[in-house]
Amino acid sequence: MLPDTFEQSIWSALSRPGPALPVLEGDMAADVAIVGAGFLGLSAALHLAELGVRTVLLEADVPGFGASGRNTGFVVPSLKTALGPADVGASLGEVFGERLVDLVGMSGDIVFDLIRRVGIECDAEQSGWMQPAHTAAIASVLERRVAEWQRRGRGVEMLDGAEVARRTGSTRFHGALFVPSGGQLNPLAYARGLAGACLDAGVSLFAESPVSNIARRDGKWLLSSRKGRVEASRVFLATNALTGRLAPELDRSIIPTRVFQIASQRFGPEEQARILPTRSPIADTRRHTFAVRWSPDGRLLTGGLVLPGPNRLNRAEAVFTRRLEEFFPAAGNMIAEHVWTGVIAATLDALPRFLSLAPGLDAAIGCNGRGVALTTSLGREIAGLLAGRVTAGEFVLPHVRPKAVPMRTFAEAAPYVWLGWSEFRDRRDLRAADT
Ligand SMILES: Cc1cc2nc3c(=O)[nH]c(=O)nc-3n(C[C@H](O)[C@H](O)[C@H](O)COP(=O)(O)OP(=O)(O)OC[C@H]3O[C@@H](n4cnc5c(N)ncnc54)[C@H](O)[C@@H]3O)c2cc1C
Numbered sequence: 287m288l289p290d291t292f293e294q295s296i297w298s299a300l301s302r303p304g305p306a307l308p309v310l311e312g313d314m315a316a317d318v319a320i321v322g323a324g325f326l327g328l329s330a331a332l333h334l335a336e337l338g339v340r341t342v343l344l345e346a347d348v349p350g351f352g353a354s355g356r357n358t359g360f361v362v363p364s365l366k367t368a369l370g371p372a373d374v375g376a377s378l379g380e381v382f383g384e385r386l387v388d389l390v391g392m393s394g395d396i397v398f399d400l401i402r403r404v405g406i407e408c409d410a411e412q413s414g415w416m417q418p419a420h421t422a423a424i425a426s427v428l429e430r431r432v433a434e435w436q437r438r439g440r441g442v443e444m445l446d447g448a449e450v451a452r453r454t455g456s457t458r459f460h461g462a463l464f465v466p467s468g469g470q471l472n473p474l475a476y477a478r479g480l481a482g483a484c485l486d487a488g489v490s491l492f493a494e495s496p497v498s499n500i501a502r503r504d505g506k507w508l509l510s511s512r513k514g515r516v517e518a519s520r521v522f523l524a525t526n527a528l529t530g531r532l533a534p535e536l537d538r539s540i541i542p543t544r545v546f547q548i549a550s551q552r553f554g555p556e557e558q559a560r561i562l563p564t565r566s567p568i569a570d571t572r573r574h575t576f577a578v579r580w581s582p583d584g585r586l587l588t589g590g591l592v593l594p595g596p597n598r599l600n601r602a603e604a605v606f607t608r609r610l611e612e613f614f615p616a617a618g619n620m621i622a623e624h625v626w627t628g629v630i631a632a633t634l635d636a637l638p639r640f641l642s643l644a645p646g647l648d649a650a651i652g653c654n655g656r657g658v659a660l661t662t663s664l665g666r667e668i669a670g671l672l673a674g675r676v677t678a679g680e681f682v683l684p685h686v687r688p689k690a691v692p693m694r695t696f697a698e699a700a701p702y703v704w705l706g707w708s709e710f711r712d713r714r715d716l717r718a719a720d721t
Contacts, residue, residue, distance in 0.1 A: 288544075288598060288599065288627065291356075291599070291625070291626035291627050292351060292355065292356065292626070294624055294625065294626045295355070295356055295474070295547070295549075295624060295626040296549035296581050296583075296585060296587065296624045296626075297355060297356070297359075297472055297473060297474035297475070298355075298474065299624065300409075300472060300474075300475070300581070300582060300583060301472060301474040301475040301478060302407075302475065302478070303478070304348060304349055304350070304477075304478035304481050304482070305478070305481055305482045305485055307345075307348070307349075307481070307491055307492060307493035308492055308493075309492060309493065309494050309495050309512075309513060309514075310344060310492040310495040310511045310513060310514035310515075310516065311513045311514045312513075312514050312515075313514065313515050313516075313517070314342065314490065314514070314515075314516055314517075315340075315516070315517045315518070316340045316341060316342040316490065316516055316517075316518045317339045317340040317341065317518065317519055317520065318334055318339055318340070318341050318342075318518055318519070318520045318521070318522060318672050319341075319342045319343075319344065319507065319509050319516045319518035319520075319521050319522075320334075320341065320342070320343045320344070320521075320522045320523075320524055321344050321497045321500075321509070321521070321522070321523050321524060321525055321532070322344075322345065322346075322352070322523065322524035322525040322526065322528070323343055323344075323345035323348075323349035323350070323351075323477070323481060323491065323493075323524075324349075324350065324351075324352045324353060324354035324355075324477065324524060324526055324657075324661065325354045325473075325476070325477060325480065325657065325658065325661040325662050325665065326524040326526070326650060326653075326657075326661035326662075326664060326665050326668075327343055327345070327522075327524030327665070328343070328349060328354075328477060328480035328481060328484055328665070329400075329480065329661065329662045329663075329664075329665025329666055329669075330522060330524060330665035330666075330668045330669050330672070331343040331484050331489045331491070331665075331669075332404075332480060332483050332484045332487055332489065332665075332669075333665060333666045333668075333669030333670070334489075334669040334672060334673055335484065335487035335488045335489045336487050336669075337669060337670070337673040337675065338673075339669075339672065339673050341488075341489045341490070342489070342490045342491075342492070342516050342518065343484060343489050343490070343491045343492070344492050344495045344496075344497050344509065344511060344516065345491070345492065345493050345494075345495065346494070346495070346496035346497070346528070347493065347494065347496075348493045348494070349477050349478060349480070349481040349491070349493065350473070350474045350476075350477030350478060350481075352525075352526055352527070352528050352628070352629075353526060353527065353628045353629060353630060353631075353657060354473055354474075354476075354477045354657070354658075354661075355473060355474035355477050356473070356474075356547070356626055356627070356628035357473050357547075357628065357655075357657070357658060358470075358473075358547060358567070358577060358579060358587055358588075358589065359470050359471050359472055359473040359476075359567075359579070359587075359658065360415060360468070360470055360567045360569065360577065360579065360658060361393075361394050361397050361398070361410075361412075361415065361468050361469045361470060361471060361658050361659045362394075362415050362465075362468055362569070362656050362658065362659055363390060363391055363392070363393045363394035363395075363415070363465050363467050363468050363659055364390065364415065364417070364435075364442075364463070364465055364468070364656075365387075365390060365636070365656065366636040366654065366655075366656070368636070369636060369637075370430070370431050370434050371383075371387040371431075371434045371435065371438065372434060374386055374387050374637065375387075377635045377637055378637065378683070378684060379684065382682070382683055382684050385681075385682040385683075386637070386638075386682055386683060387438065388438070388682075389660075389663050389664070389667065389682050390656075390659075390660060390663075391435065391438060391440045392663065393659035393660055393662070393663040394412070394415070394465065394467035394468045394469065394659055395467050396659070396662060396663045396666065397410075397471075397658065397659050397662045397663070398410060398412045398467075398469065400662060400666075401471070401476070401479070404479070404480075404483040404486075405479075406475070406476060406479030406480065406482075406483065407475065407479065408471045408472045408473075408475035408476040408479055409470075409471060409472045409475065409582040410469065410470075410471040410476070411469045411470050411471070411565055412466075412467065412468075412469040413469045413470065413564060413565040413566045413567075414464055414465060414466045414467075414468055414469060414564070414566040415464070415465045415468025415469060415470075415566060415567055415568075415569075416445070416450070416453065416454070416462045416463070416464050416465075416566045416567070416568045416569075417462055417463040417464075417568070417569055417570065417571060418450050418454065418458075418459035418460075418461070418462040418568055418570045418571070419459060419460045419461050419462060419463075419570070419571050420458070420459065420460070420570050420571050420572045420712070420715065420716060421460060421571075421715050421716070421718070422460045423715075424460070424571045425447075425460040425461035427571075428444065428461065428462070428463040428571070429444050429461075431463055432444040432463055435465075440465075441465075441466055441467070442463060442464065442465050442466075443463075443464045443466070444461060444462070444463060444464070445461060445462045445463075445464050446461050447459060447460050447461055449462075450462045452563075453562070453563065453564045453566060454561070454562055454568060455560045455561040455562060455563065455614060456561075456613050456614065458613070459570065462568075464566070468566070468567075468659070469566070469567070470565070470567045470579050470580075471658070472582060473658060476658075492511075492514075495511040495512070495513075495514070496511060496512065497509045497510065497511055497532060498510055498511065498512070498532070499532075500521060500532070500533075500647065502644075503517070506518060506519060507519070507520070507521045507646060507647060509521065519646065520646045520647075520648070520672055521646065521647045521648070522648050522649065522650075522668065522672060523536060523643070523647075523648070523649035524649070524650065524661075524665075525649070525651075526631045526651060526657075527540065527542040527543075527629040527630060527631040528629070529649075529651075533643060533649065535643060535688045535690070536641060536643060536649050536651060536688055538688070538690040538691060538694055539633070539639065539641065539651065539652075539688040539689055539690060539691060540631040540632060540633055540651055540652055540691065541631075541632045541633075541634075541691055541694070541697050541698055541700065541701070542629045542630070542631065542632075542698065543591070543629065543630045543631075543632045543701050544591075544592075544627055544628070544629050544630075545589060545590065545591060545627065545628060545629070545630055545655070546589050546590065546591070546592050546598070546599070546602035546606070546625065546626070546627045547587060547588070547589035547602075547606075547624075547625070547626050547627065547628070548587070548588060548589060548602065548603060548606045548607065548622040548624065548625050549581055549585040549586070549587050549622065549623060549624040550585045550586040550587075550607070550610060550620045550621060550622060550623065551585065551620070551621045551623055552583060552584045552585055553584050553585070553586070553617065554584070557617050558580060558584060560616065560617075561580075561586070561614050561617060562578070562579065562580055565579075565580055567579035572708075572712040572715075573704075573708030573709075573711060573712055574590055574591065574705060574708045574709050574712060575590065576588070576590075576609060576613065577589070577590070578610070578613070585623070585624075586610055586614070586617075586620070588606050588609060588610055589602070589606055590605075590606065590609075591701060591702070591705045592605060593702050593705065593706075594702060598627075599625050599627070602625055602627070603622040603625050606622065607620040607621065607622050608620075630654060630655055630657075631651050631652050631653070631654070632652070632654050632701070633651075633652035633654065634691060634697075636654045637652065637654075638650060638651065638652045638653045638654075638660060638664065638683065639651055639652045639683065639686065639688070640664075640668070640681065640682075640683040640684065640685055640686070641685075641686060641687065641688045642685050642686065642687055643688065648668075648672075648685070649688075650664055650668060650683075664682070664683075667681065667682050
């Protein structure tokens with residue numbers, strides 16, 4: 287069993303404490319009750335309160351305790367490598383596909399505009415997000431992706447190999463897709479800032495108030511926590527990969543996937559001028575992606591999957607320091623001064639879902655590894671829907687019943703089977719590209 291690593295992350299070390307929050311005690315009423323104060327629940331609550339809706343937000347631990355406070359902080363207004371805008375229509379249908387692609391395309395600006403509007407200090411840098419191609423063949427796929435985004439009026443660019451070398455400090459890449467509206471931030475400071483903005487907007491926000499039961503009573507929903515209850519007309523679950531027994535149907539609709547992160551020792555201005563000098567975070571196209579960025583205090587952050595088994599944190603440290611050394615040999619030995627882990631809610635098609643669990647009881651889940659920008663944006667859209675500003679038919683995602691991932695126990699092992707196979711194919715691609 288892994289120890290919890292929330293306090294070990296670079297973000298816990300760098301972020302100011304969040305606002306002091308009460309525990310829910312006694313009975314209260316709301317129009318909408320939201321469960322889970324990650325980016326999704328916080329953004330939905332903030333936008334609902336701004337629309338004048340009486341909103342309660344209940345968090346089991348503290349805001350940002352889940353994936354939101356532990357991720358790499360990449361703001362990615364794009365989809366997974368395997369998914370171009372056209373593929374989304376194939377999964378969700380043309381109308382919803384187009385709407386989701388539009389929202390993804392705008393999601394970087396939505397995050398940075400919100401940060402500016404409500405004044406969140408989270409080291410936000412709209413320095414663009416880059417997806418370098420690890421082979422020439424993938425560079426051609428990215429060129430097609432860029433053309434698709436450009437046809438939709440999005441300022442996505444294709445960079446050639448020389449430009450990528452200049453912007454990354456690595457000569458390994460064959461070009462890159464570049465999204466200028468992306469960037470990076472400190473995700474825990476962002477979550478805590480959103481929590482502060484929620485309080486300012488009038489949200490009743492409670493920490494250390496896990497919801498243990500949701501029941502129907504007299505035409506309303508009744509949410510029970512350890513010391514109190516909330517009665518609400520509508521409930522929205524934003525519990526992501528930590529849903530557990532609260533809503534088994536929701537939990538079974540995703541594959542929880544554990545991801546490890548490291549932060550290196552600090553580097554001075556010379557290395558920072560040589561490696562990623564433009565400060566765009568990068569996530570390359572390998573199947574087991576190499577993703578890296580600078581932290582605000584001059585550390586390289588990277589991470590990924592590690593096979594289950596003993597000493598997983600130690601193995602993560604060894605694997606990811608080695609990866610950094612391979613990519614940036616001139617920077618010398620890497621030391622992981624922070625190692626932590628979190629869980630992603632993955633869906634089989636890597637697309638998010640808006641789910642109806644019962645009339646008036648909804649959930650959204652499955653932003654995969656793209657949740658910083660997408661959950662913030664979806665939260666805003668969900669607020670519009672719950673406030674009655676748009677109908678389900680006009681919403682960005684289809685409103686559907688959850689579907690269990692087939693053979694879930696085996697599916698949970700799939701990312702690790704996939705890891706070995708992917709790394710083998712990545713190495714084969716790289717060897718072929720070198721010859
Ligand atoms: C290691 C890692 C790196 C990642 N890197 C990136 C990245 O760089 N860029 C990117 O875009 N995405 C990234 N992601 C994905 C991104 O972090 C998530 O998609 C996003 O944070 C999900 O937000 P959320 O609000 O849906 O869920 P979460 O942040 O997981 O929040 C769910 C909340 O629900 C609470 N909760 C659960 N059950 C209950 C209950 N019964 N009662 C009350 N509260 C409850 C939990 O405590 C938690 O706070 C990464 C994820 C991980 C794990």
